[in-house]
């Protein structure tokens with residue numbers, strides 16, 4: 001079934017109002033489009049957990065700290081709508097910029113602490129942009145549940161924090177990372193990797209898995225990260241921005257595994273920034 005494409009918040013509100021009046025649970029899957037199987041797994045989870053599902057597609061300018069990254073970000077609306085057909089979602093919300101940031105828009109949602117590290121330290125303003133747009137999408141859709149991938153683990157924790165802090169009453173559901181057969185985490189940015197570079201891409205996840213094994217065997221993060229960085233660079237990556245062992249809840253840096261924790265990494269491959277994380 002082709003889902004209705006909704007482009008204004010007033011249309012969306014009217015639709016959601018009738019659903020909620022009938023006591024139906026509304027779920028939202030926020031995306032920036034260029035949908036892949038990772039996104040579709042979030043849609044499937046939302047369909048299983050909610051009566052009504054809205055997928056949002058909005059390439060949010062406020063979360064890009066680099067203008068050429070925003071310009072090059074893949075935009076594939078028709079293809080996305082086709083991919084959603086088999087899920088029979090109830091609405092695809094594709095707002096224009098004026099629906100999200102009308103003239104005079106002057107507010108920013110900023111989550112302290114969690115955003116000082118990892119991607120936050122390397123992409124100034126990125127998480128303010130994410131937190132602001134997610135708050136807008138939550139309030140515009142009035143969803144009770146929202147589905148995010150663990151692939152963007154820091155983003156997931158930031159969204160959980162803001163939802164709790166601002167009493168948005170949205171149950172934020174984290175879903176497992178979906179990978180290509182060779183281990184590369186699915187991401188819209190993978191479309192930007194050249195064929196020549198693509199064969200090198202699995203080295204990031206391989207080095208992380210090896211480091212996780214080393215940590216489980218009693219090694220320290222500092223010593224193992226040095227080896228893993230060398231392996232990633234030797235495979236053809238240009239730079240490893242970070243490769244850290246951190247606690248799930250507050251993202252504090254760890255030297256040895258402790259409670260729920262994970263390895264998180266960001267690395268550049270031929271002009272494309274890839275991120276990944278795995279539980280230890």
Ligand code: PAF
Nearest residue numbers: 030031032060130133152
């Ligand atoms: O993960 C994404 O695609 C984006 O950061 C999100 C959550 C849709 C906000 O623009």
